[in-house]
Amino acid sequence: MPQRRSHVSTSAAQTELATALAVLREAAEASLGFQPGVLAEADSATAPQPTLDLRDLSFATLDPEGSRDLDQAFQLERTASGYTVRYAIADVPAFVVPDGAVDAEARRRGQTLYAADGRIPLHPPVLSEDRASLLAGVDRPALVWTFSLDPTGAVTGFRLERALIRSRAQLDYESTQRSLDRGEDGPASLLPEIGALRIEQERLRGGASLNLPDEEVVRAPDGTYAIERRSPLPVEEWNAQLSLMTGMAAASLMLDAGIGILRTMPEPDAEAFDTFRHQTEALGRSWTTGTYGEYLRGLDRRDPITLPVLEAAASLFRGAGYRVFDGAVPQDAVQAAIAAPYAHATAPLRRLVDRWTLTICLAVSNGEPVPGWVRDSLDELPALMQESSQRASRLNSATINTVEAALLTPLVGTTIEATVIALRGERATIQIAEPAVTATAPVPPGAKPGDVVRLRVTRADIAAGEVEFAL
Incomplete structure (x- = not known):
């Protein structure tokens, strides 16, 4: 469903x-x-x-x-x-x-x-x-x-x-x-x-x-x-x-x-496996035994941390x-x-x-x-x-970017809550529950995948398919 x-x-x-x-x-x-x-x-x-x-x-x-x-x-x-x-x-x-x-x-x-x-x-x-x-x-x-x-x-x-x-x-x-x-x-x-x-x-x-x-x-x-x-x-x-x-x-x-x-x-190389292992440790869901396939099959899909883990695992499927x-x-x-x-x-x-x-x-x-x-x-x-x-x-x-910008247009100037999915330097991939939007945004220092952060929607450009957020 x-x-x-x-x-x-x-x-x-x-x-x-x-x-x-x-x-x-x-x-x-x-x-x-x-x-x-x-x-x-x-x-x-x-x-x-x-x-x-x-x-x-x-x-x-x-x-x-x-x-x-x-x-x-x-x-x-x-x-x-x-x-x-x-x-x-x-x-x-x-x-x-x-x-x-x-x-x-x-x-x-x-x-x-x-x-x-x-x-x-x-x-x-x-x-x-x-x-x-x-x-x-x-x-x-x-x-x-x-x-x-x-x-x-x-x-x-x-x-x-x-x-x-x-x-x-x-x-x-x-x-x-x-x-x-x-x-x-x-x-x-x-x-x-x-x-x-x-x-x-x-x-x-x-x-x-x-x-x-x-x-x-x-x-x-x-x-x-x-x-x-x-x-x-x-x-x-x-x-x-x-x-x-x-x-x-x-x-x-x-x-x-x-x-x-x-x-x-x-097959993913040793560096990709090492990176993924470190990511699972940082997320509190360490991959310690079995193959990566067995590890992924054993994840609880109801666990909010599972999505960040799967996003990290995507680097193995390249x-x-x-x-x-x-x-x-x-x-x-x-x-x-x-x-x-x-x-x-x-x-x-x-x-x-x-x-x-x-x-x-x-x-x-x-x-x-x-x-x-x-x-x-x-x-x-x-x-x-x-x-x-x-x-x-x-x-x-x-x-998807264009429709997401349209969804966020009425919310420009307001504050929303979002879940951090993956970190990208000083920015992160975030997931907003309502409206259903996945985007890139700045996050507070120390934020980690799975954390809920508050962000202000500062811009939504439908024609360009772009959205911007501020802390």
């Missing part, structure tokens, strides 16, 4: 905010629309009919409420030897013509962007929200991963097949969590059990999850904007484990075949990138936080690189050659993804 949602209330601030957000979109070169040639190709795109028919299986999707670009659907079974997990992925490769107009535009965009006034999709909505999306109650081609798990949740075998499926239910996180808490039967009934086992497998591998609270701009039905700050629900973490399992399977297929693109992250190979298998193949080789393979409607991963994995699974267009364009992907990620980060950061 949302932890906090704060709305921009004054009409003048709303008007100025709307103008500022439009400017941000233009600066990010993020257009909602597509050129006529792209739309025409998307409108005429059809996928070949798969020979494997899995429509008798009760797949379901699980996403934020109201989502239309549904990349994944799952179907969970208990078996005599453990569990069967089927994870269906939208068959975007079947709809996109290599080197066609949709492909070229997707390469330019790189990923779906999330702006305050709506998503800026990677693919035209006729594909991303209709024909390729795993919507409930309609037949859809999909790339289906079938996993066999033993009673401990370890993978004992898997396969990838192109199939026709029909999702039976479109679930959302919050209502599904409530249903599971009540012990109700449904498509996700086994998800807590399997998710917990996969989290234990992550612990055994030495993996780690950060799970920082999300902060995003939302638009209310009345057109007002707000900042929503929320922590991931347990059902989101269990669901994420299915995606992680699939990404590790995809990586293993590509490594065995000697061609692919991995999502990698280096350096992620993409590693292309065709021939020799790379030495640096591991994603350190996952503690295994890993690939992006579960969000092809929203992320460009997944289409390449899935195409390679399907070819390998079928014993067929990897298509030439994949080999010819592999080397381009890291730069395309890095550029789109930077664009997404800039847009997200600027959007």
Whole structure:
């Protein structure tokens, strides 16, 4: 459930905010629309009919409420030897013509962007929200991963097949969590059990999850904007484990075949670990035993000091990138936080690189050659993804800063209370509870993370996305 949602209330601030957000979109070169040639190709795109028919299986999707670009659907079974997990992925490769107009535009965009006034999709909505999306109650081609798990949740075998499926239910996180808490039967009934086992497998591998609270701009039905700050629900973490399992399977297929693109992250060095240990000591939550993954899993999310600890731990989760190979298998193949080789393979409607991963994995699974267009364009992907990620980060950061300035505009000249999250020399990252704002401000000498300080709001510039405070 949302932890906090704060709305921009004054009409003048709303008007100025709307103008500022439009400017941000233009600066990010993020257009909602597509050129006529792209739309025409998307409108005429059809996928070949798969020979494997899995429509008798009760797949379901699980996403934020109201989502239309549904990349994944799952179907969970208990078996005599453990569990069967089927994870269906939208068959975007079947709809996109290599080197066609949709492909070229997707390469330019790189990923779906999330702006305050709506998503800026990677693919035209006729594909991303209709024909390729795993919507409930309609037949859809999909790339289906079938996993066999033993009673401990370890993978004992898997396969990838192109199939026709029909999702039976479109679930959302919050209502599904409530249903599971009540012990109700449904498509996700086994998800807590399997998710917990996969989290234990992550612990055994030495993996780690950060799970920082999300902060995003939302638009209310009345057109007002707000900042929503929320922590991931347990059902989101269990669901994420299915995606992680699939990404590790995809990586293993590509490594065995000697061609692919991995999502990698280096292990933090000794200096980063030492710095984090000192930070946990200063916060009164010393990391003294076990791996950093075990330490982070053991934090009490109700403890107000946990957020500063997680913010400090973010320094350990740096350096992620993409590693292309065709021939020799790379030495640096591991994603350190996952503690295994890993690939992006579960969000092809929203992320460009997944289409390449899935195409390679399907070819390998079928014993067929990897298509030439994949080999010819592999080397381009890291730069395309890095550029789109930077664009997404800039847009997200600027959007949040702009809305936060609008939230604080009525409070200029007043005094507020804020919690210190992290120190940055003589300044600190602070978190204000109401309105829900995270910002940088001066703090009194001797202040430490977790302390509550009183600050005066001296300036809020919506157009510039800037706020200033004084002691």
